[in-house]
Amino acid sequence: MITEFVNQIHGAYFGFLGEWPTLAMLGWNLLKILVLTVPLILSVAMFTYWERKVIGWMQVRLGPVYIGKGLLQPFADVFKLLFKEIIIPAEANPWLFRLAPILALAPAFAAWAVIPFDWQTRIANLNAGLLYLLAMTSLGVYGIILAGWASNSKYAFLGAMRSAAQVVSYEISMGLCLVGVLIAAGSLNLTEIVAAQQGNLGMFEWFMWPLLPLFVIYFISGVAETNRAPFDVAEGESEIVAGFHVEYAGAAFSLFFLAEYANMILISFLAALLFMGGWLSPFQGLGIPLLSADGWWWLFAKAFFFAFLFLWFRATFPRYRYDQIMRLGWKVFIPLCIFWVFVTGVMAYAGTFVAGA
Amino acid sequence: MDLSQYLPVLMFLGVATILGVVLLSVGSILGPGRPDAEKLAPYECGFEAFEDARMKFDVRYYLMAILFIVFDLEIAFIFPWALVFRDLGLFGLIEMGLFVGMLFLGFIYVWKKGALEWE
Numbered sequence: 001m002i003t004e005f006v007n008q009i010h011g012a013y014f015g016f017l018g019e020w021p022t023l024a025m026l027g028w029n030l031l032k033i034l035v036l037t038v039p040l041i042l043s044v045a046m047f048t049y050w051e052r053k054v055i056g057w058m059q060v061r062l063g064p065v066y067i068g069k070g071l072l073q074p075f076a077d078v079f080k081l082l083f084k085e086i087i088i089p090a091e092a093n094p095w096l097f098r099l100a101p102i103l104a105l106a107p108a109f110a111a112w113a114v115i116p117f118d119w120q121t122r123i124a125n126l127n128a129g130l131l132y133l134l135a136m137t138s139l140g141v142y143g144i145i146l147a148g149w150a151s152n153s154k155y156a157f158l159g160a161m162r163s164a165a166q167v168v169s170y171e172i173s174m175g176l177c178l179v180g181v182l183i184a185a186g187s188l189n190l191t192e193i194v195a196a197q198q199g200n201l202g203m204f205e206w207f208m209w210p211l212l213p214l215f216v217i218y219f220i221s222g223v224a225e226t227n228r229a230p231f232d233v234a235e236g237e238s239e240i241v242a243g244f245h246v247e248y249a250g251a252a253f254s255l256f257f258l259a260e261y262a263n264m265i266l267i268s269f270l271a272a273l274l275f276m277g278g279w280l281s282p283f284q285g286l287g288i289p290l291l292s293a294d295g296w297w298w299l300f301a302k303a304f305f306f307a308f309l310f311l312w313f314r315a316t317f318p319r320y321r322y323d324q325i326m327r328l329g330w331k332v333f334i335p336l337c338i339f340w341v342f343v344t345g346v347m348a349y350a351g352t353f354v355a356g357a
Numbered sequence: 358m359d360l361s362q363y364l365p366v367l368m369f370l371g372v373a374t375i376l377g378v379v380l381l382s383v384g385s386i387l388g389p390g391r392p393d394a395e396k397l398a399p400y401e402c403g404f405e406a407f408e409d410a411r412m413k414f415d416v417r418y419y420l421m422a423i424l425f426i427v428f429d430l431e432i433a434f435i436f437p438w439a440l441v442f443r444d445l446g447l448f449g450l451i452e453m454g455l456f457v458g459m460l461f462l463g464f465i466y467v468w469k470k471g472a473l474e475w476e
Contacts, residue, residue: 090397102377109373153399175432251384323475
């Protein structure tokens with residue numbers, strides 16, 4: 001039904017602009033991008049509301065309740081931030097200082113271009129989708145380190161150094177986890193990776209079972225990559241105030257905020273797509289009416305679960321010490337990843353990952 | 358290879374950049390601009406800033422960066438291998454085992470040398 005509706009709009013649109021095919025194509029792509037970007041920004045807003053609500057409940061508080069019963073709180077925050085002065089410190093490098101938040105935001109949003117939502121729905125069907133994602137998630141660190149350096153403030157500088165070393169360390173284990181998925185699926189295309197998890201055994205066809213250690217490491221690395229609790233030493237309120245964005249105020253700060261939350265949702269979607277079968281039903285192939293149908297709602301439910309885990313971690317775990325973070329990344333995750341990638345290779349050689357087996 | 362799929366990606370990068378620029382501009386238009394010397398000073402919890410913030414920092418951050426390059430290159434090498442792994446068969450598995458094994462020896466060396474220690 002939705003597909004028909006979209007096809008109708010598509011037909012009417014190209015009928016209207018049929019004389020300028022290039023322009024029509026560019027406009028259609030722009031429309032697709034906006035249809036993804038606007039809900040993404042809204043979900044970031046609602047995610048902040050959900051975060052405060054969940055952490056409130058976990059600490060036996062209510063969380064936001066006043067503005068529109070709490071639901072309008074994130075919008076109130078946005079407007080407050082927009083109406084605040086953007087302070088550019090006298091010692092700072094003014095143009096790099098302005099560039100840094102944009103550099104953090106752009107890759108966090110652009111990475112969404114290759115995320116598929118079901119068999120047809122996506123903005124770009126890249127055959128190198130996973131490589132593109134690895135590149136985009138790596139680019140985010142430039143925004144952080146540039147922010148720390150351009151601020152010319154000690155807290156910001158320390159936060160940026162810590163954050164850069166941490167993100168870079170966990171990126172290795174993250175990349176190795178992706179290699180595991182790659183061996184199992186035999187493709188860099190995200191739609192084909194999901195297709196490789198199809199079968200008749202329901203959720204036991206998903207990559208999370210043969211790649212269980214990689215799955216766990218992937219998500220923990222994702223938490224570390226986005227500088228979230230318990231790995232949030234880059235911000236570390238209790239020691240370096242707010243880390244790399246200590247000098248940022250108003251809208252400039254909101255860009256970092258937007259980037260961080262967009263990245264969290266991205267990691268949640270990726271964990272669902274790569275390891276938990278994306279939009280495939282957990283009861284696929286079992287022939288249960290309704291429950292066995294695949295669809296975007298499964299992907300969103302799984303992504304919501306991972307997004308909730310981010311908040312749950314934050315409410316549960318105390319902050320790691322920096323040397324513990326580095327030890328976990330280098331001395332535990334990397335050897336374990338390399339070992340399990342090798343095991344995955346042996347499994348693939350032995351024929352574990354034949355589609356539908 | 359279908360290069361036309363890369364156009365929306367490029368456009369998305371553009372839209373994301375424009376989004377950032379627009380938000381920053383809206384913020385600087387709507388927000389007040391009343392700078393003063395105290396407000397523009399680097400934040401140090403109320404202290405007067407007493408030296409430049411771009412100071413010497415721990416050499417281990419450099420070490421991390423160098424080690425990162427080595428391992429990230431390794432991943433970049435493994436990616437194409439993993440893609441064609443099924444066609445290569447046992448030969449591919451042994452070859453990559455050797456390659457990663459040698460890198461792992463280097464990793465053990467780094468570990469024993471104490472480059473990964475943070476105390």
